[in-house]
Amino acid sequence: MKVSALERATNYIVLVFFALVVLGPIGVIVSLAFGPQSASVAREGGGLHWENFADAWVIGRFSEYMTSSVIVALIVVVIAVTCSILAGYAFGIMRFRGSGILFALFLLGIMVPTEAFIVPLYFDMRSVGLTNTVWGVALPQAAMSIAFGTYWMRAYFRSSSLAIIEAARLDGAGSFRILCQILVPMGRPAILTLVLLTFMWTWNEFLIPLVMSPSGAVRTAPLGLAFFQGQYTQGTALLAAGAVLVALPVVIVYVFLQRHFISGMIEGAVRE
Amino acid sequence: MSSGIAPGRRATRLSGRAWVPYAYLAPALLVYGVFLLFPIARAAQFSFFDWDGIGESTFVGLDNYVRVFQDGQLLEAFGHAFVLIFFFSILPLAIGLLVAAVLNRSTVKGLGFFRTVLFLPQVIAMVVVAVAWRQIYAPDGVLNGTLRALGLGNLTRPWLGDYTFTLPAVGLVGTWVATGLVIVLMLAGMGRIPREQYEAARLDGANSVREFFAVTLPAVRGEITVALTLTIIAALKTFDLVYVTTRGGPGTSTTVPSYEIYRRAFEIGDVGLAAAVGIVLTIVVLLITTVINRIGDRS
Numbered sequence: 001m002k003v004s005a006l007e008r009a010t011n012y013i014v015l016v017f018f019a020l021v022v023l024g025p026i027g028v029i030v031s032l033a034f035g036p037q038s039a040s041v042a043r044e045g046g047g048l049h050w051e052n053f054a055d056a057w058v059i060g061r062f063s064e065y066m067t068s069s070v071i072v073a074l075i076v077v078v079i080a081v082t083c084s085i086l087a088g089y090a091f092g093i094m095r096f097r098g099s100g101i102l103f104a105l106f107l108l109g110i111m112v113p114t115e116a117f118i119v120p121l122y123f124d125m126r127s128v129g130l131t132n133t134v135w136g137v138a139l140p141q142a143a144m145s146i147a148f149g150t151y152w153m154r155a156y157f158r159s160s161s162l163a164i165i166e167a168a169r170l171d172g173a174g175s176f177r178i179l180c181q182i183l184v185p186m187g188r189p190a191i192l193t194l195v196l197l198t199f200m201w202t203w204n205e206f207l208i209p210l211v212m213s214p215s216g217a218v219r220t221a222p223l224g225l226a227f228f229q230g231q232y233t234q235g236t237a238l239l240a241a242g243a244v245l246v247a248l249p250v251v252i253v254y255v256f257l258q259r260h261f262i263s264g265m266i267e268g269a270v271r272e
Numbered sequence: 273m274s275s276g277i278a279p280g281r282r283a284t285r286l287s288g289r290a291w292v293p294y295a296y297l298a299p300a301l302l303v304y305g306v307f308l309l310f311p312i313a314r315a316a317q318f319s320f321f322d323w324d325g326i327g328e329s330t331f332v333g334l335d336n337y338v339r340v341f342q343d344g345q346l347l348e349a350f351g352h353a354f355v356l357i358f359f360f361s362i363l364p365l366a367i368g369l370l371v372a373a374v375l376n377r378s379t380v381k382g383l384g385f386f387r388t389v390l391f392l393p394q395v396i397a398m399v400v401v402a403v404a405w406r407q408i409y410a411p412d413g414v415l416n417g418t419l420r421a422l423g424l425g426n427l428t429r430p431w432l433g434d435y436t437f438t439l440p441a442v443g444l445v446g447t448w449v450a451t452g453l454v455i456v457l458m459l460a461g462m463g464r465i466p467r468e469q470y471e472a473a474r475l476d477g478a479n480s481v482r483e484f485f486a487v488t489l490p491a492v493r494g495e496i497t498v499a500l501t502l503t504i505i506a507a508l509k510t511f512d513l514v515y516v517t518t519r520g521g522p523g524t525s526t527t528v529p530s531y532e533i534y535r536r537a538f539e540i541g542d543v544g545l546a547a548a549v550g551i552v553l554t555i556v557v558l559l560i561t562t563v564i565n566r567i568g569d570r571s
Contacts, residue, residue: 015380018452023392026404029403032407087300105304109308120315123318207511222397247396262388
């Protein structure tokens with residue numbers, strides 16, 4: 001197809017326009033984060049105000065919130081990814097009674113919104129003393145990630161080479177050894193994608209930590225930010241700095257491994 | 273159903289013992305069952321009771337569901353969610369199709385970079401997005417400042433404090449988040465269309481508009497289905513955005529079902545009703561995604 005220079009120029013104009021639309025609001029919050037905290041600070045001048053981040057870290061207690069987020073994310077990623085690999089292995093490679101119905105149950109979890117079960121979940125967790133604990137915040141999110149993760153890992157195991165599995169089996173390897181020594185190492189890209197998506201969803205989650213820790217004992221970073229917005233009303237610099245801090249971990253990982261995020265979110269969209 | 277896994281190809285039994293697959297499933301089923309499946313069943317149960325969260329509960333049958341459809345504020349919240357579908361799904365889809373169709377006409381160098389940028393809003397926590405847009409929409413924020421600078425000072429308003437404009441203002445944040453995702457999806461779909469199909473259409477004398485409807489649109493049906501499913505679910509379960517930007521206000525002009533569930537259950541203490549709203553919302557989500565996927569698969 002012959003393409004005119006005009007067409008090519010149009011393409012770049014369109015792309016640059018949409019890139020600017022996306023980057024604009026991000027630019028606003030970043031520039032506020034580097035701006036002066038008050039009018040008196042503004043008069044002193046002094047370029048970029050890096051101290052905003054340190055101040056937000058301490059005054060906004062983001063050190064505490066980020067620590068909670070790291071702990072919760074670690075728990076969710078470890079539990080969800082381990083369970084998903086094991087369950088995906090069973091669904092993808094093995095034949096057993098009830099596999100169809102059981103898999104449909106897992107698919108249900110991908111589509112059901114959190115709002116469907118958050119209300120009884122809170123009251124039941126409260127009666128067993130799990131609210132306001134890291135586990136109370138983490139385990140429901142692990143359950144949600146297991147739904148997607150099982151679906152995701154099953155797809156990987158189904159695409160894995162049957163010949164290799166057969167060969168290992170003839171060598172006398174048991175199912176667990178085949179999984180650990182052959183399929184998991186071969187499936188590193190798929191597993192990495194799952195780790196990244198689970199980390200991102202957990203880090204960004206809002207409703208579950210909000211409901212599961214009403215006392216604020218386990219306040220994750222997004223929650224801390226929302227709380228800080230309500231509490232701190234002197235200027236916007238520290239709020240913006242806090243917002244940048246909350247977004248930064250996922251954005252950094254995204255910049256380096258964006259292929260995994262994009263392919264995971266697009267291929268992972270359930271189409272069954 | 274017992275051998276539902278790719279019959280013929282995946283008929284492997286890695287072990288002679290029948291319990292082995294269930295052992296692999298056990299940890300996932302345990303966590304998933306206790307923290308997701310069981311609470312869903314409990315939600316159905318809760319929805320038949322009147323309970324304030326502390327005292328005794330009384331069985332009220334379908335009363336809570338009747339209340340969902342009689343409570344003006346709840347109906348209004350569902351109405352808002354449907355308005356948000358326009359901003360989260362329909363508008364991004366229209367923009368995404370148009371932009372991807374334009375871009376698909378030739379190979380673009382540096383597309384990878386633009387894809388990374390366009391997808392960026394998807395990975396930023398919604399709370400951060402909401403905080404950023406609050407600053408933009410603030411009375412002395414960037415938007416009003418820009419309008420004044422352009423001599424359009426009479427258009428300025430408190431965007432998040434206006435009964436007419438707040439819901440569209442919140443919706444446009446959703447448009448901002450979703451459009452990049454939809455463009456990336458459509459580009460992936462259109463990139464797979466063989467060039468010959470376009471050449472054939474051109475030989476038949478088709479112009480770009482006819483080409484779009486005859487070749488491009490049918491080829492990306494699958495991607496359209498995925499885009500609509502993802503974005504409509506996001507629209508229907510909007511919570512963080514509303515919680516941080518407006519808390520449903522001004523008045524009740526931006527309430528949404530998720531926010532109402534939270535408010536009724538944990539602020540007002542009308543637990544049974546909140547559970548019923550959750551069940552209704554879930555049914556709406558499942559219905560809409562089923563219908564979209566049915567239509568998408570019919571091609």
